[in-house]
Amino acid sequence: xxxxxxxxxxxxRPEGQEPGAPAPRQFxxxxxxxxxxxxxxxxxxxxxxxxxxxxxxxxxTRRLRRVVTVVACLIIGILFSVAxxxxxxxxxxxxxxxxxLIQDMKQRQAHTDDLARQAETLQAExxxxxxxxxxxxxxxxxxxLEAATGMRKVTGDGVVVTLADGPNAANERLARVLDIDLxxxxxxxxxxxxxxxxxxxxRLTSVTPIRGAGSAIIVGNSHVIGPYQVAAxxxxxxxxxxxxxxxxxxxxSIAGDKQQELGFEVDERDDLELxxxxxxxxxxxxxxxxxxxxxxxxxxxxxxGGK
Amino acid sequence: xxxxxxxxAGVVLGxxxxxxxxxxxxxxxxxxxxxALDAVFxxxxxxLDGIFDDKQFVISFISNVLVAGFIVYLGDKLGVGSxxxxxxxxxxxxxxxxxxxxxxxxxxxx
Numbered sequence: 434x435x436x437x438x439x440x441x442x443x444x445x446r447p448e449g450q451e452p453g454a455p456a457p458r459q460f461x462x463x464x465x466x467x468x469x470x471x472x473x474x475x476x477x478x479x480x481x482x483x484x485x486x487x488x489x490x491x492x493x494t495r496r497l498r499r500v501v502t503v504v505a506c507l508i509i510g511i512l513f514s515v516a517x518x519x520x521x522x523x524x525x526x527x528x529x530x531x532x533x534l535i536q537d538m539k540q541r542q543a544h545t546d547d548l549a550r551q552a553e554t555l556q557a558e559x560x561x562x563x564x565x566x567x568x569x570x571x572x573x574x575x576x577x578l579e580a581a582t583g584m585r586k587v588t589g590d591g592v593v594v595t596l597a598d599g600p601n602a603a604n605e606r607l608a609r610v611l612d613i614d615l616x617x618x619x620x621x622x623x624x625x626x627x628x629x630x631x632x633x634x635x636r637l638t639s640v641t642p643i644r645g646a647g648s649a650i651i652v653g654n655s656h657v658i659g660p661y662q663v664a665a666x667x668x669x670x671x672x673x674x675x676x677x678x679x680x681x682x683x684x685x686s687i688a689g690d691k692q693q694e695l696g697f698e699v700d701e702r703d704d705l706e707l708x709x710x711x712x713x714x715x716x717x718x719x720x721x722x723x724x725x726x727x728x729x730x731x732x733x734x735x736x737x738g739g740k
Numbered sequence: 741x742x743x744x745x746x747x748x749a750g751v752v753l754g755x756x757x758x759x760x761x762x763x764x765x766x767x768x769x770x771x772x773x774x775x776a777l778d779a780v781f782x783x784x785x786x787x788l789d790g791i792f793d794d795k796q797f798v799i800s801f802i803s804n805v806l807v808a809g810f811i812v813y814l815g816d817k818l819g820v821g822s823x824x825x826x827x828x829x830x831x832x833x834x835x836x837x838x839x840x841x842x843x844x845x846x847x848x849x850x
Contacts, residue, residue: 481791498794503746505798509776510750516773518758
C-alpha cells in the first residue's frame with residue numbers, strides 16, 4: 434500500500450463499486466504514464482477505504498462473496514486450460530491433415546505403379562499369345578515393325594546422352610534443361626540413325642510428345658526429372674554422327690558456358706535395353722456417313738478410343 | 741489460499757472435461773485469457789497489499805473479459821481486429837507487468 438498512499442485520490446471508479454465514496458473526479462493528463470504508474474484497479478483501494486469507513490460487512494455477505502470469488506477462480510482456471518488445449522489441439526489438426534494428404538498421395542502412386550506393372554504383364558501375355566498364333570514369316574515382320582514403332586522392348590548397343598540442370602538452375606532459367614532441349618537431342622539422335630529412343634526409361638514412339646508443363650517435363654504420359662538420360666539404340670556409326678551433329682556442338686558450347694553450365698555427356702553403351710512404349714490410343718480416320726442433307730464432306734474426323 | 745486451490749481445480753477440471761469451444765468464441769479465447777490474467781495478478785497484488793476485495797475481484801475479472809472480447813469483436817467488424825487485439829494485449833500486458841512488479845517488490849523486497 435506504500436506506493437498507493439503517495440498517489441492522489443481518485444474517484445475514477447470501475448463499475449460495480451460501492452456508491453457513497455464521493456471524491457473529486459480527476460482525470461490524469463497523460464493516459465499512458467498513468468497506465469504505467471498505476472496498474473492496480475483503483476477499485477481495490479476504494480473498496481478498502483469504504484470498508485474502513487463503514488466497517489466490515491455481515492459475515493453471511495462476506496461468505497457469499499468468498500464463494501463467488503472461488504467460482505470466479507475456478508472459471509479462470511478452466512479458461513486457462515481450455516485455451517491451452519485449444520492451441521495444442523489445433524496444431525496436430527494441421528499436421529494430421531498434411532500427413533493424410535501425403536499418405537493419400539503415396540497410396541495413389543503405389544496404385545499407379547501396380548496398374549503399370551499389371552499392364553506390362555498383360556502386354557507380355559498378349560505378345561506371347563500372338564506369337565503362338567502367328568506364322569513365322571508374318572511374325573518376323575511384325576517384330577520388326579513393333580521394334581521400329583516402339584511397341585516392343587528392344588536391346589542393343591547404342592548411346593546414352595545425359596542432360597542435367599546447371600548448378601544454379603534454381604535461380605537461372607537458362608541453366609535448366611527444357612523440353613526443347615530434349616526434343617532437339619532426340620531429333621538429332623533420330624537423324625543420326627537411331628532405331629529406338631527412350632528418355633528416362635520412357636520409350637518414344639512416333640506420336641510421343643515431349644513437352645513442358647510448368648517447370649516439369651512430360652514425356653508421353655509421365656513426367657520425368659533430371660538428370661535426363663536419352664538412350665538410343667542404333668548402328669555403330671550413330672555415335673560419331675551424333676557427336677558431329679550441330680545439336681551436339683551447340684550443347685557442348687552450352688555446357689561450357691559459365692552462365693548455364695548444363696550437364697551434357699555422350700556415352701557409348703553396349704547392351705542397352707529400351708522398354709516398350711505404352712500403347713498409345715489409336716485414332717482412326719473414318720469416312721462420315723452421308724448425312725440426310727446430302728453433303729458428304731470428305732473430311733475425316735478422328736474418333737478417339739476406337740480400336 | 742482457497743482461491744489458488746480453486747484456480748488449480750479449475751485447470752484440472754478444464755483438462756478433464758475438455759469442453760468444446762464454439763467456433764464463434766474461439767478468436768476471443770486468447771484475449772479472454774490475457775484479461776483473466778490481468779484480473780488474477782491484480783487480485784494477487786491486492787491480496788498482498790491487504791486490500792483484497794471479493795466483489796472487486798469478480799467484477800474486474802468479468803468486465804475485463806467482456807470488454808476485451810467486445811473490443812476485439814468490434815475490431816473484427818471494423819476490419820482492424822488484429823490491431824485492436826494487439827492494443828488490448830499491450831494494455832493488459834503493461835498492467836500485468838506493473839502488478840507483477842509490485843508483487844515482486846512486496847515478496848522479495850526488491
